[in-house]
Amino acid sequence: MGRLMGLDVGSRTVGVAVSDMLGWTAQGVEIVQINEDEQEFGLDRIAELVKENEVVxxxxGxxxxxxxxxxxxxEAAKAYGELLEEKFNLPIDFIDERLTTVEAERMLVEQADASRKKRKKVIDKLxxxxxxxxYLDAxxxxxxELN
Known part of the structure; x- marks a missing residue:
């Protein structure tokens, strides 16, 4: 099996994570800058990451x-999913992500004691x-389908 790519889609950034080859663990990769208003969705960078990480x-979220x-x-996340499907012709699934950003922020404050400025740089990736x-745990x- 290849890797799955997890995406946290916002209006200005997309947090990117990938699974290990066995589908057991997720690692944050980077934050891709986007601009919904200007129809710039960072798909060129996503394409590079898909290729580099053998995403299937x-x-x-x-x-x-x-x-x-x-x-x-x-609706914006679903629309982004449609863009990915059109560009990459790879399967897509969605998962309820309620509170993941809150959880990520809490982790950064409590465990990493990260300042607000530092948190902003990594929160979407986390x-x-x-x-x-x-998703992997569930x-x-x-x-x-891919196994």
Whole structure:
């Protein structure tokens, strides 16, 4: 099996993480700058990372509201997934990512004692890693399909 790529899609950045080859652990890779307003989605950099990491599928976080409703960010994440599907022709799955950014921030404050400025530089990458790790732990459908 190749690696899965986990993405935390925002309006200005996309946090990127990849799994190990066995699909057991997720590691944060980087934060890709995007600009939704100007239709710049960082797909060239994502393509480089897909190739470098032998990615065989994508997992995107869906930032649902706490009451399980979908807001505009959920629609944006789904639209980004469609862009990925068109460009790479690789399978895509989504996972509820409620509170992953909150969890990432808490981890950085409590465990790393990171300043606000430092947290801002790594939070999306850590959130992507948490999204992907949660997916791997839940044995998401891509793991079954790709094995």
């Amino acid at each position: 599928g994508f997992v995107l 869906l930032p649902k509201n706490m009451n399980n409703t979908s807001g505009p960010r959920v 959130a992507a890693s948490l999204i992907l790790q949660n 044995k998401g459908k891509l793991l079954k």
